[in-house]
Amino acid sequence: xxxxxxxxxxxxxxxxxxxxxxxxxxxxxxxxxxxxxxxxxxxxxxxxxxxxxxxxxxxxxxxxxxxxxxxxxxxxxxxxxxxxxxxxxxxxxxxxxxxxxxxxxxxxxxxxxxxxxxxxxxxxxxxxxxxxxxxxxxxxxxxxxxxxxxxxxxxxxxxxxxxxxxxxxxxxxxxxxxxxxxxxxxxxxxxxxxxxxxxxxxxxxxxxxxxxxxxxxxxxxxxxxxxxxxxxxxxxxxxxxxxxxxxxxxxxxxxxxxxxxxxxxxxxxxxxxxxxxxxxxxxxxxxxxxxxxxxxxxxxxxxxxxxxxxxxxxxxxxxxxxxxxxxxxxxxxxxxxxxxxxxxxxxxxxxxxxxxxxxxxxxxxxxxxxxxxxxxxxxxxxxxxxxxxxxxxxxxxxxxxxxxxxxxxxxxxxxxxxxxxxxxxxxxxxxxxxxxxxxxxxxxxxxxxxxxxxxxxxxxxxxxxxxxxxxxxxxxxxxxxxxxx
Numbered sequence: 001x002x003x004x005x006x007x008x009x010x011x012x013x014x015x016x017x018x019x020x021x022x023x024x025x026x027x028x029x030x031x032x033x034x035x036x037x038x039x040x041x042x043x044x045x046x047x048x049x050x051x052x053x054x055x056x057x058x059x060x061x062x063x064x065x066x067x068x069x070x071x072x073x074x075x076x077x078x079x080x081x082x083x084x085x086x087x088x089x090x091x092x093x094x095x096x097x098x099x100x101x102x103x104x105x106x107x108x109x110x111x112x113x114x115x116x117x118x119x120x121x122x123x124x125x126x127x128x129x130x131x132x133x134x135x136x137x138x139x140x141x142x143x144x145x146x147x148x149x150x151x152x153x154x155x156x157x158x159x160x161x162x163x164x165x166x167x168x169x170x171x172x173x174x175x176x177x178x179x180x181x182x183x184x185x186x187x188x189x190x191x192x193x194x195x196x197x198x199x200x201x202x203x204x205x206x207x208x209x210x211x212x213x214x215x216x217x218x219x220x221x222x223x224x225x226x227x228x229x230x231x232x233x234x235x236x237x238x239x240x241x242x243x244x245x246x247x248x249x250x251x252x253x254x255x256x257x258x259x260x261x262x263x264x265x266x267x268x269x270x271x272x273x274x275x276x277x278x279x280x281x282x283x284x285x286x287x288x289x290x291x292x293x294x295x296x297x298x299x300x301x302x303x304x305x306x307x308x309x310x311x312x313x314x315x316x317x318x319x320x321x322x323x324x325x326x327x328x329x330x331x332x333x334x335x336x337x338x339x340x341x342x343x344x345x346x347x348x349x350x351x352x353x354x355x356x357x358x359x360x361x362x363x364x365x366x367x368x369x370x371x372x373x374x375x376x377x378x379x380x381x382x383x384x385x386x387x388x389x390x391x392x393x394x395x396x397x398x399x400x401x402x403x404x405x406x407x408x409x410x411x412x413x414x415x416x417x418x419x420x421x422x423x424x425x426x427x428x429x430x431x432x433x434x435x436x437x438x439x440x441x442x443x444x445x446x447x448x449x450x451x452x453x454x455x456x457x458x459x460x461x462x463x464x465x466x467x468x469x470x471x472x473x474x475x476x477x478x479x480x481x482x483x484x485x
Contacts, residue, residue, distance in 0.1 A: 007073035012080060020073070024066035025053055028079060035079050036088060036117055038203050039155035040067035043269040045164055047156055051091050052117070055079045063087070088121045097128040098178065099204075100150050108205030110218040114153065135181050142170075142189035143273065144210040145198060149181040152206035158182060158198045165270070166354070168192045182206075193356065196276040197269075200260060211277055212257045220247040224439035225261055227426055228275040229321060229419050231349075232359035234428035235260065235267035235275055239420055239439040254440055255282045255420065266432065272356050279420075285402045287415040288444025294408030299445065299455065305412060306459035309395065312380045313340075318372060319385035320345040320361035323424025324433065325471035326449040327363070328478065331370055333453050333464055340379060343372040344387045357429055362419075366427035366475070369482040383456075385449065386416070399452055415446035422448040425472065433479070 005020040009027060016031035023046065028035050038050035046067040054063035058076035063084065066077075078084070095114065103109045135149035159171045159182060170188040173180055184190070190198070199209045221240040228235040238259045242248040258279050260271040289296045292305055316334050318327055318341060334341045351358040382393035388404055390396065397412045407413055421442040425433050442448070447455075450466035457464040 009075040044160045106205040113203040157201040227436040229362040232429035236263040291413040303459045314381040315340045315379040316383045320364045324366045324475040363426040417442040417448045
């Protein structure tokens, strides 16, 4: 437990102080020493079955598994002796006797731990020339999961995740010895809300994702840290993209997958399937040009049209998907123009005890900090962000990312950038301010909401430029006031 007794150990000549009870594999990392592992994952209970993490401890006759051995005061550990290197080479050779050599067609190639360790420890021609064991391939486990038992190294990460994290227990180890494989219990399918994490957990290519399978080689993907917008938790993610005209010349797809990014205070190592697979709105069904009465128009034509609402009563429906900076910019702009402000949110949905929360908006808390509340009025003009659901108004101006039915009935529809095409901060339900970064250029003529606000200010003859950094500082001042209430 945090705050417990501290002990000192020596790992490969480096002294490190850690909490008593820490596993050796974690203590070594604190000393800057990486111990190879296949079955161990810090988010799962240790299993100790792969034997890659054996280390020598002074005073013990035999090497011990670092993933299952707690530290004790004064322990002296060696992790990289010639004997240990030879041991790891033999473990790899044993695994590779039955592992198919299909790296060129495996989605895990480039991210495969077994592949990396072979180059680090083995690099030997195989000595085993018996027929390889034949096992089930391309087994559909449910949702997007495809299992290849011939590639499986039986690390049991997937089994432990379902047993101890989701507590749904769909998988087990069947048969014995060389015939062992991971399989579904009778009548089971993996349909839980966190199934995609099994793909991330698999250290080889035994579990692959139908959503990503054979679409792109991983070394062609750019990785951008971001935050998931699908609920108020704000799980930390990576957006994996490819916009290169050479390596992505056969597809208009720019975003190829979403992966979790470790944050122990928010989502730990996981994300839910909704956050993982709901990325397609970034590229599909987008509004890419301004529309006036359903017809494409230029931004200059938009500015001229906006002048028609000068002097009229306006209500702005800001969105709980806007960033902190965009919200405070539009709030200040509304105050300058004496407009009334309301808040729009996606309706609440399902939640669970792991990550998902009922609030399906990334920035409800940020909006509350700025005093924005849901509601409406009967003003003549409505400016609506993201969700086409205001009350009755004579003139409706929508600022949306994706097309929807009835869009042609709006007086103006302005194309907004998605969260992947801009940067900013959201405040999650815990009050934690988190940054999302720009992974892509805005599609077509779409603009981030702050720049659209600048277009409004220019049309009204007001000098109020969009400066994200200044708005960030302004929001943090408001948050400080809110926190001290």
